[in-house]
Amino acid sequence: MNHSIAITGIGAVCGAGLSVDEIWNAVVAGKTAIAPIEQWDASRWPVNLSAEVRNVENRTLVEDRKLHKMISRTDMFGLFAANQAVQQSGLLAHRDGLAGPAKTQFNDRTGVFAGSGGGNYRCNYEFFPAMSAAGADDLKKFGSEFSSSVNPMWLLKNLPNNVLCHVGIRYGFKGTNACVTNQCVGGVLALAEAAAALRNDEADRASATAHDTPFEPETVAGYHQLGLLSRDTLRPFDRDRSGTVFGEGAASVVLEKIEAAKARGATILGEFLGAGCVTEATGILDLRPDGDGVSRAIELALADAAISAGDVGMIVAHGNGTPASDASEVAGIRRVFGNQLPPVTGFKWAVGHLIAASGALDLVLALRALREKMVPGIATLNELDPEFGALPVSARAQSPRGNIALVLCRGFGGMNVALAVRADSATLG
Numbered sequence: 001m002n003h004s005i006a007i008t009g010i011g012a013v014c015g016a017g018l019s020v021d022e023i024w025n026a027v028v029a030g031k032t033a034i035a036p037i038e039q040w041d042a043s044r045w046p047v048n049l050s051a052e053v054r055n056v057e058n059r060t061l062v063e064d065r066k067l068h069k070m071i072s073r074t075d076m077f078g079l080f081a082a083n084q085a086v087q088q089s090g091l092l093a094h095r096d097g098l099a100g101p102a103k104t105q106f107n108d109r110t111g112v113f114a115g116s117g118g119g120n121y122r123c124n125y126e127f128f129p130a131m132s133a134a135g136a137d138d139l140k141k142f143g144s145e146f147s148s149s150v151n152p153m154w155l156l157k158n159l160p161n162n163v164l165c166h167v168g169i170r171y172g173f174k175g176t177n178a179c180v181t182n183q184c185v186g187g188v189l190a191l192a193e194a195a196a197a198l199r200n201d202e203a204d205r206a207s208a209t210a211h212d213t214p215f216e217p218e219t220v221a222g223y224h225q226l227g228l229l230s231r232d233t234l235r236p237f238d239r240d241r242s243g244t245v246f247g248e249g250a251a252s253v254v255l256e257k258i259e260a261a262k263a264r265g266a267t268i269l270g271e272f273l274g275a276g277c278v279t280e281a282t283g284i285l286d287l288r289p290d291g292d293g294v295s296r297a298i299e300l301a302l303a304d305a306a307i308s309a310g311d312v313g314m315i316v317a318h319g320n321g322t323p324a325s326d327a328s329e330v331a332g333i334r335r336v337f338g339n340q341l342p343p344v345t346g347f348k349w350a351v352g353h354l355i356a357a358s359g360a361l362d363l364v365l366a367l368r369a370l371r372e373k374m375v376p377g378i379a380t381l382n383e384l385d386p387e388f389g390a391l392p393v394s395a396r397a398q399s400p401r402g403n404i405a406l407v408l409c410r411g412f413g414g415m416n417v418a419l420a421v422r423a424d425s426a427t428l429g
Contacts, residue, residue, distance in 0.1 A: 004257070004258035004259070004271065005195050005198055005199070005255050005256070005257065005258065005271060005272040005273075006255070006256045006257070006258040006261040006262075006266070006268045006269075006270075006271060006272075007253055007254070007255060007268070007269045007270045007271065007272055007367065007421070008088075008089040008090070008091075008254050008255075008256050008261050008266045008267065008268060008269060009084075009085035009086060009087070009088040009089030009090075009091075009252075009253065009254035009269075010084070010085050010088065010251075010252070010253050010254075010269060010364045010367065010368075011080075011081040011082060011083065011084025011085035011086075011087075011088065011250075011251065011252040011253075011364075012081050012084070012249065012250065012251040012252070012361055012364050012365075013053060013061075013077050013080050013081050013084075013249045013250055013251075014033065014051065014053065014247055014248065014249030014250075014351045014352070014354060014357075014361060015033030015034075015050075015051035015052050015053050015054065015247050015248065015249065015351060015352060016031070016032075016033040016051070016350055016351045018053075018056065018060075018080075019084065020084075020364055020365075020368060023350075023351065023361075023365065024365060024368050024372075026350060027347060027350045027351075027365065027376045028374070028376055028397070030377070030379035031350065031379075032051070032233065032234075032349060032350050032379065032380065033051040033052075033247065033350060033351055033352060034049055034050070034051045034233055034234060034245050034247075034349075034352055035049065035050070035051075035052075036048050036049060036050075037049065037050045037052070037215070037220075038050075038052060038054060039052060039215075039216070040216075040217060042220070045220070045224075046224060046231070047220065047224050047229045047230070047231055047243075049229075049230065049231075049232075049233070049245045050215045050245060050246050050247065050248075050352060051245060051246070051247035051248070051350075051351055051352025052215075052247075052248060053077070053248055053249055058076060060080075061076040061077065061079070061080040062076045062079050062080065067166070069151075069153050069157075070153050070156045070157060070162075071156075071157060071162050071166065072122070072123070072157050072158060072162070072213075073122075073213050073248075074116065074211050074212055074213040074248070074250075075157075075162040075163050075166070075211070077211045077213065077248065077249050077250035077357075078114065078116075078162075078163035078167075078209050078210075078211030078250045078252070079163060079166055079167065079170070080250065081209055081211070081249075081250035081251055081252040082163065082167050082207055082209040082250075082252040083170075084252065085207065085209075085252040085253055085254045086167075086171060086207060086252075086254060088254075089254035089256075089266065090264070090266055090267070091110070091171075091205065091254065092171065094106075094264045094266075095107075107172050107173060107174045107175070108174050108175055109175050109203050109204040109205070110171075110173040110174070110175045110203060110204070110205050110206065110207075111173070111175040111176040111177055111194060111197050111198075111202065111203035111205070111206035111207070112164055112167050112168045112173050112175070112177045112206065112207050113164070113177060113178050113179075113180075113190040113191070113193055113194040113197075113206055113207065113208040113209070114161065114163040114164040114167070114178075114179045114180070114190055114208070114209050114210070114211070115179070115180045115181070115182070115186035115187035115188070115189060115190030115191070115208075115209070115210040115211075115356050115357075115360070116160050116163070116179070116180075116181050116186055116187075116210070116211055116212060116356050117181065117183055117184070117186055117212045117214060117355045117356035118160050118181030118182075118183070118186065118356075122213070122216045123154070123157070123158040124218075125216075126149055126150045126151060126154060127146075127149070127150060128149075129145070129148070129149040130142050130145035130146045130148070130149050130150065133145045160179060160181050161179035163179075163209055163211055164177055164178075164179045167207055167209065171207075173207065175202070175203045175206070176197050176202040176203050176206075178190065178193050178197075180193065181356075182356075182411065182415065183355065183356065183411040183412045183413065183415065184353075184355050184356060184358060184359070184409060184410060184411030184412065184415065185277070185356075185359065185409050185410070185411040185415045185416075185417045186210065186212075186356035186411075187209075187210020187211070187212075187251070187356045187357050187358070187359050187360040187409075188210070188275075188359035188360060188363070188407070188409045188417045188419055189277065189417060190208050190209070190210055190360075191208045191210070191253060191255075191272070191275075191360060191363065191419065192275035192277065192417070192419065193208075194206040194207075194208035194255050195255055195272045195275065196275075198255060198256070198257050204256065204257050204260045205254065205255065205256040205257070205260060205261075206254070206255050206256075207252065207253075207254055208252065208253050208254075208255060208360075209250060209251070209252040209360075210250060210251055210252070210356055210357040210359070210360035210361075211249070211250035211251075211356065211357050212248065212249075212250075212354050212355045212356040212357045212358075213248040213249075214246050214247075214248065214353070214354070214355040214356075215246035215247075215248065219246070220246065223244075223246075226285065227243070228243050228244055228322055229243045229244060229245065229246075230242045230243035230244060230245050230321060231243075233245065233349070233380055234320075234321040234348055234349045234352065234353070234380060235321055235349065235378075235380045235381065235382070236317065236319030236320070236321050236326060236346045236348060236349055236378055236380075236381070236393075237317075237319060237326050237330070237346075237378070237381060237384060237385060237388060237391065237393050238321075238380065238381050238382055238383060238384065238385065239382075239383045239384065239385045239386065240382065240383070241321045241322070241323060241326060241385070242321070242323075243321055243322050244320040244321045244322055244348065244352075244353045245321070245348075245352050245353060246352055246353055246354075246355070247348070247351050247352020247353055247354045247358075248352070248354060248357075249351070249354050249357055249361065250354075250357050250360075250361075251357055251360035251361040251363070251364045252360070253272075253360070253363070253364065255272055258271070268424045269367060269371070269423075269424060270367045270370065270371070270421055270422055270423045270424050271421065271422045271424070272419070272420075272421055273304075273305035273306075273307065273404065273420040273421060273422055274301050274302070274303070274304030274305030274306070274307075274419070274420045275300075275301055275304055275417065275418065275419050275420070276296070276297040276298065276299065276300025276301035276302075276303070276304060276417065276418045277297060277300070277415070277416070277417045277418075278293050278296045278297045278300065278415075278416050279293065279413060279414045279415055279416070280292060280293035280414030280416065281414055282414050283414065284412050284413055285412060286414065287324050287325060287328045287414070288328060288414075289324070289327065289328050289331065290328070290331055290332075290335070291328045291329060291330070291331030291332025291333070291334070291335055292332065292335075293332065293410075293414055293415075293416035294328065294329050294331070294332025294333065294335075294408065294410070294416050294418075295332040295333075295335035295336050296416070297332075297408070297416040297417055297418040298332070298333070298336045298406065298408070298418045299336060300418070301406065301418035301419060301420050302336075302420065304420075305404075305420040307404060307420065309336055309337050309340070310340065311402060311404050312337075312342050312402065312404050312405070312406045312420075313342055313343075313370065313400035313401045313402030313403055313404050313405060314342050314343050314344070314345065314366070314369065314370070314375045314398075314400040314401070314402075314404075314405050314406070315333065315341070315342055315343070315344045315345070315405070315406045315407075315408065316345060316346060316347065316362045316363075316365070316366045316369075316405060316406070316407045316408065317329055317333070317344055317345070317346045317393075317408050318346070318348075318358075318359075318408045318409055318410045319345075319346025319347075319348055319349075319378070320348055320353055320410070321348065321349070325410060326385070327385075327387065327388075329408065329410070330388050330391060332416075333408075339390075341391070341392050342392070342400065342401050342402070343375040343392050343393075343394075343398040343399070343400060343401070344391060344392055344393040345369075345375050345376055345377065345378060345393060345398075346362075346378060346393075347361065347362055347365050347376075349378050349379060349380040349381075350379070358409065359407060359408075359409030359417065359419070362407050362409070363405075363407045363419055363421060366405040366407050366421060367405070367421055367423060369400070369405065370400060370403055370404075370405055370421075370422070370423035371423050371424075373399060373400060374397050374398075374399065374400075375397060375398040375399065375400050376397055377394050377395045377396045377397050377398070378393060378394070378395055379395055380395075381393065381394070381395045382395075403422055403423045404420060404421070404422045404423075405420070405421050405422075405423075406418055406419070406420055407419045407420075407421065
């Protein structure tokens, strides 16, 4: 296989900022976007924290107001991040210089991939007024009340592939495509599928975007009942960690065959090296305490990237702050790296858990970390859980031991994904 897949554009939006630069600066400054929920009155809820994208108008995210009636909040984040990545990549300017068959081929050979969680309940809330008015048994009355409360674009607004469709429509990209809905790992699998499409010569370049807005009343209530949400903040690997906190947003990358990127004179930000995906096959919520799924995903990613554990310069852990997940993740990392671990960090403490978009945002920030030669600290880490031994994670910044990052992402159903990326060697001197 040809492992030379260039990354030529990145974009992101979350509670910590509306660009990769803003998010990175917040992380480096030790600032967290986690604060009390504002989207509804959660003051009397047992958990009331989130990392929301606050004080941003829809027109800032998507300029076309007509489109606002046909897409949801999560779609707007996805399109916003995708636009950042596409603009940075320079694909559009290059295409404008082509003519005739060359331009047609460019569009036909440009793929679009998207990943979403697909597990939100926000889309159902419009039905509640009609259901309340009709009562439990009067379906005829429910039908008569239906149109007064439910948006006629309800179905279109809730299609899981809206970002996929509208990225293609906006830019005229007509190539191979896929929409992955797989809870937390949907986004990273979309990135991996895009890279695989390039390797298999299905496309020469692709836009890959992950997006999610997981927190709304029913999801928060459900996760709280499962004991997964924190009451104060998100503390990955801390002795006193108590759970995770939802965030929202999106992250996007443009991937290209490296020879195509070089031929058009693109700025290469890094390389996508490889991916590994496994399931632990234990249950929806169960996690193997020995970290078997984590370690197997890492081993597959290393093999796919044709590198060894010693080549990894830093690890961006899933680090969602729940006791069981953090513990089993550390166990899985140690199964592969033993006592020769590179610096470990995570970013959810600053941006919240974006579910389907979490791993993609981690990858974008990992690439930035490599380029800056800095492994940001986990600012909410007060005392490392003594069960983790000498885990090289810190509240302070560390230095990567090389120019390759391993990004880990986990999801319900025992899903474990590992991605390997390398910063362009020229940026590292």
